Amino acid sequence: MNRFIAFVKKEFLHILRDKQTLLIMFGLPVVQVVLFGFAITTEIKDASISILDLSRDHVTRKISNKILSTGYFKLDTYLDHEGEIEQAFKEGKVKEVIVFGRNFATEFESGNARVQLIVDATDPNTGTTLINYTSAIILDFIRGEYPEAGMFRPVALETRMWYNPELKSVYYFIPGVITIILMIVSTMLTSISLTREKELGTMEVLLASPMKPAQVIIAKVVPYMILSFINAVIILIMGKTIFGLPLEGSLALLLGETLLFILVALSLGVLISTHAATQQVALMISLFALMLPTILLSGFIFPVENMPLILQLIANVIPAKWFVIILKDIMLKGSDITDIWKETLVLVLFCLVFIAASVKNYKVRLE
Amino acid sequence: MSEAVIQVENLTKKFGDFYAVKNIDFEVERGEVFGFLGANGAGKTTVMKMLCGLITPTSGKAMVAGFNVFGQQNEIKKNIGYMSQRFSLYEDLTVIENITFYGGIYGLTNAEIKERAYRLIEMHGLGEVKNQLLASLPLGWKQKLAFSVALIHRPQIVFLDEPTGGVDPITRRQFWESIYEAAHSGITLFVTTHYMDEAEYCDRISMMVDGEIKGLGTPTELKQLHHAKNMDEVFVNLARKKEFIE
Numbered sequence: 001m002n003r004f005i006a007f008v009k010k011e012f013l014h015i016l017r018d019k020q021t022l023l024i025m026f027g028l029p030v031v032q033v034v035l036f037g038f039a040i041t042t043e044i045k046d047a048s049i050s051i052l053d054l055s056r057d058h059v060t061r062k063i064s065n066k067i068l069s070t071g072y073f074k075l076d077t078y079l080d081h082e083g084e085i086e087q088a089f090k091e092g093k094v095k096e097v098i099v100f101g102r103n104f105a106t107e108f109e110s111g112n113a114r115v116q117l118i119v120d121a122t123d124p125n126t127g128t129t130l131i132n133y134t135s136a137i138i139l140d141f142i143r144g145e146y147p148e149a150g151m152f153r154p155v156a157l158e159t160r161m162w163y164n165p166e167l168k169s170v171y172y173f174i175p176g177v178i179t180i181i182l183m184i185v186s187t188m189l190t191s192i193s194l195t196r197e198k199e200l201g202t203m204e205v206l207l208a209s210p211m212k213p214a215q216v217i218i219a220k221v222v223p224y225m226i227l228s229f230i231n232a233v234i235i236l237i238m239g240k241t242i243f244g245l246p247l248e249g250s251l252a253l254l255l256g257e258t259l260l261f262i263l264v265a266l267s268l269g270v271l272i273s274t275h276a277a278t279q280q281v282a283l284m285i286s287l288f289a290l291m292l293p294t295i296l297l298s299g300f301i302f303p304v305e306n307m308p309l310i311l312q313l314i315a316n317v318i319p320a321k322w323f324v325i326i327l328k329d330i331m332l333k334g335s336d337i338t339d340i341w342k343e344t345l346v347l348v349l350f351c352l353v354f355i356a357a358s359v360k361n362y363k364v365r366l367e
Numbered sequence: 368m369s370e371a372v373i374q375v376e377n378l379t380k381k382f383g384d385f386y387a388v389k390n391i392d393f394e395v396e397r398g399e400v401f402g403f404l405g406a407n408g409a410g411k412t413t414v415m416k417m418l419c420g421l422i423t424p425t426s427g428k429a430m431v432a433g434f435n436v437f438g439q440q441n442e443i444k445k446n447i448g449y450m451s452q453r454f455s456l457y458e459d460l461t462v463i464e465n466i467t468f469y470g471g472i473y474g475l476t477n478a479e480i481k482e483r484a485y486r487l488i489e490m491h492g493l494g495e496v497k498n499q500l501l502a503s504l505p506l507g508w509k510q511k512l513a514f515s516v517a518l519i520h521r522p523q524i525v526f527l528d529e530p531t532g533g534v535d536p537i538t539r540r541q542f543w544e545s546i547y548e549a550a551h552s553g554i555t556l557f558v559t560t561h562y563m564d565e566a567e568y569c570d571r572i573s574m575m576v577d578g579e580i581k582g583l584g585t586p587t588e589l590k591q592l593h594h595a596k597n598m599d600e601v602f603v604n605l606a607r608k609k610e611f612i613e
Contacts, residue, residue, distance in 0.1 A: 006471020010460065017459045017500075201453030205517075208419045208449035208526070209472050210441060 007219035036173040049096040052079040055104035174239040175327035176300030188286035190269030195282040248334030261323040267354035274361035294320045378427035387413045389578040402569030410578040448517035448525040452532035458502040473520035507538040524555040563598040
């Protein structure tokens, strides 16, 4: 046990002396959370719109006021005729134009009122979201004011945003950021620190010492496990305090699953180190062969369900995909272990496979 | 008085169909400086790994420090020291941290580490730099320190794998002085090297060619046997013989 402690101590010294590692470990999470939380948002806030009201009656005024009072939209101008619509879009001043048909109030009573929503779809995601928001507001208005008005109720507008009613993107990003950070810290830094021992030739000396190979590896991995865990907690606290991220499920379960994913990432790092001869190779493997698929295929930014079948299949072998599901389920839906045991099992399997492969590789290399 | 601390009989290591080491025999006595020579790929490293308990031989017998390489590797590891040509110390740790770490992984108590670190620092006059990062020390000091650290758990045998690779002649000579000192105190030294002039410093040497030991004896014996002026010639002779047979 003393040997083990001596080793872990030395490993912490390495980390503390290495400014770059420290920066990656503690600077990166903060930057990523801030970046993803503030800069990259898919939610709508103060979107500029114009309104072309050809009717100008009490109903259109009420609807307009309702739309503008939500905080999602900001009025640029009232337009006077249809010719101005294209002009407004071309100048890039507005994202959406709402057109109320003529004689809206009277047509409304007879169920023939028409509203046209025109969006700037150069950014299709934003466009779709704008349409959804606006139609939802109009529909809500109709239901509230004229419960009996039956015609003006397209079924397609019957949408509900569960779990994230305000479509707050940060709710989706935080679990993703935690996953990415854990992947970087655990996998990349572990594989690099293990290959460094190989490159420097100190690994030989460690193997010639009475410490067993497994002990050496565990001792090297423990500090990274502790630091990764601290990191995950920091990101969670940031998510909670800065972005008001909910935690519907049990904290213990969340931390437990986080630890499991850290183990998966660490064993992957060990596996990479058994293949890579130099730190540079280890870095390349972790960065390109791992980070990119993790970011793209984990469902963290792009929904996996919308991808071609082949990519969906590949996504299944990305451990991060399963962890993102687990995190979202616990944090947003309040799921407990009976809901996510399958995903948990997948992670456990990943961990076992990585460890088994590392042990096998390791033996071969020693020969 | 002779007491063998390394006994090797018929030791063989096969990788697939390839004999990396083929039926070698030799003994090393306590306090001896034993030179283990051979070209790259001759099987030196494989022998060393087997004796250090890192890999298991295919067949044969070998006892190191009284323990069997089949099954008692862990006991062997406790009784040997190992130093590679790359010094095996951590550049980003201080002198004292390096000593403490190696003392720690060999299972020394804190009191033992403290006492031995103190003596070691006194002996090498490292008092002023003990809290400096190793990276700031000159090469010669690092090497000396690496050697002392390999001795920290008082092993019976120390394996030195090309300890003087890439070091200037003066530092090399100084290093050999510390090797002799250790040998005088009863430690056995098993040294691999490329430098044929260094071979002359050894009490006895063995020369490996293609997985077999082709020459074994004191430098003087070997030179006489091969009618050679120096070890270089002995080596060339042995290597040529191999070409001739082929």
